[in-house]
Amino acid sequence: MNGPEIHVEFAPELGVFVPQGRLGAAGGVVTDGSSTLGHAVESLGVPLTEVGALLVDGREVAVSHIPAAGESVRVLPVRRPQSVPGAPLRFLLDVHLGTLARRLRLLGVDTAYESTDIGDPALATRSAAERRVLLSRDRGLLRRRELWAGAFVYSTRPEEQLQDVLSRFAPELRPWTRCTACNGLLRQATKDEVADQLAGGTQRSYDVFARCADCGRAYWRGAHHDHLEAIVARALNASGTNPAP
Template sequence: TTGATKSPADGVSSLGHVVESLGVPLTEVGALLVDGREVPFSHLPAAGESVAVRPVAHPQRVPGAPLRFLLDVHLGTLARRLRLLGVDTAYESTDIGDPALAARSAAEKRVMLSRDRGLLRRRELWAGAFVY
């Protein structure tokens, strides 16, 4: 979506934290621009700066092709369809919790697919994407 949102600069929170606090998982952010120049997620925003959040380019380039996926408990139908297409897809049919899913994603180098924005904010994830 597009639109402008004002957010105070506290001098402590990184731009990545500010973007996540507004509900955008960093796995969906392609670039952060401050006053027209690209900055890292760790940039500390200052008062008066104008920030543009660009979406990640699709299809997303992820190292380790062919890709392997991990789907959370809410995406059973998608998991079944991906498996029918021959895509390496792991699926948790019971809720094992966000920490365990993120750890499995990292340990097995799998792209986490989820509709849970909180899960996609976890730093342990190897890679992830929000399923619309």
Template sequence: MNGPEILVAFAPELHVFVPRARRDGAVPTATDGVSSLGHVVESLGVPLTEVGVLLADGREVPVSHVPVAGESVAVRAVTRPQQVPGAPLRFLLDVHLGTLARRLRLLGVDTAYESTDIGDPALAARSAAEQRVMLSRDRGLLRRRELWAGAFVYSTRPEEQLDDVLDRFRPELRPWTRCTACNGLLRKATKEEVADRLEHGTQATYDVFAQCGACGRAYWKGAHHEQLEAIVDRATASFGPSAVDG
């Protein structure tokens, strides 16, 4: 670009996306005089899914704004909690976020997950068709215009990923209501109804069961229940209704 020069300053929350040289105040940036501010921001490495308010010389402007020479642009991070209009809040996760998908399902959050790499175009198309927020660490995927909505997952640690998503979107938590394997809804089941899915030791030891209405998987309070319960208790204490109201 060799057109009008503007000054661009990114909010600290967005520094993860920009080179170190761009993290210290407003930095001169050349534009081509015709591209939108949204295009300029993305060309500097920041997905628009992570951008909140854009200010040009102190006034709020849309991503379609074409910057002019000498403008000072402030790029703020998306506001939390983030509102996603027009559809019940539900998510789509790419192949790299399997643990996060299972934990969101454990909390009763509607979460679709692709266990194989189906490619960015297919993921973006599914996000749009099902009106799901695409969660990914792939910046290229989050720049696809077909997406219904998207969000970058900042951490590589499942615990931090879960906290980040819950803090950003504040979904309704309904623990123990979804299948962690397929996202189907669970229902109470008798031992007789799930007997063909149980080993003999399980049949002799447990009496309370649930079953997925979609894939038929059986659930009971087995050896890993305490670990799962700890995840649920921590999430509901921090992001459940009582935490929000408080």
């Protein structure tokens, strides 16, 4: 690039994407004179999914703004909770976020998940076709133009990932209403209806069951229920809301 030079400063929350030297102090960036400010920001490592506002000399501009020589740019993070206009809030997770997908489903959040690597183009296309927010730790995937909406998952720890997503999007929580295996809706079921999935001890010990309307998987309050209850309780407490009826 040999066009006008601008000065770009990133908010500390975006530090995971940029060198520390660019945080809190504006650094010089040479542009090509025709590319957008959004392109310049992404070229410095920050997906636009993580940008809440772009301030040029103190005024907010669109990502389509063409930088002029000497402009001072401040890049701010997404404001939380983030609204996603135009569609019910739904998610799509890539192959690396299986535990997060199951926990979101446990909380009743509509969460599609690809258990095999179908490739970045297919994921971005599905996000657009189904109007789902794509969650990923792949920065390149989040920069794909066909993506409808996306968000970077900042942690590698499932508990922190869940807290981050709930804090960022504040989805409505309906615990125990979705199948953690396929995302289908659960309905009450009799013991006879799910008998073919129950071992002898389970048949004798439990009387309350649910079944997925899509894949048929049976659910009951088994040995791991206390662990799942704790996950749900922490999520509800962090959200400050009661589960939806």
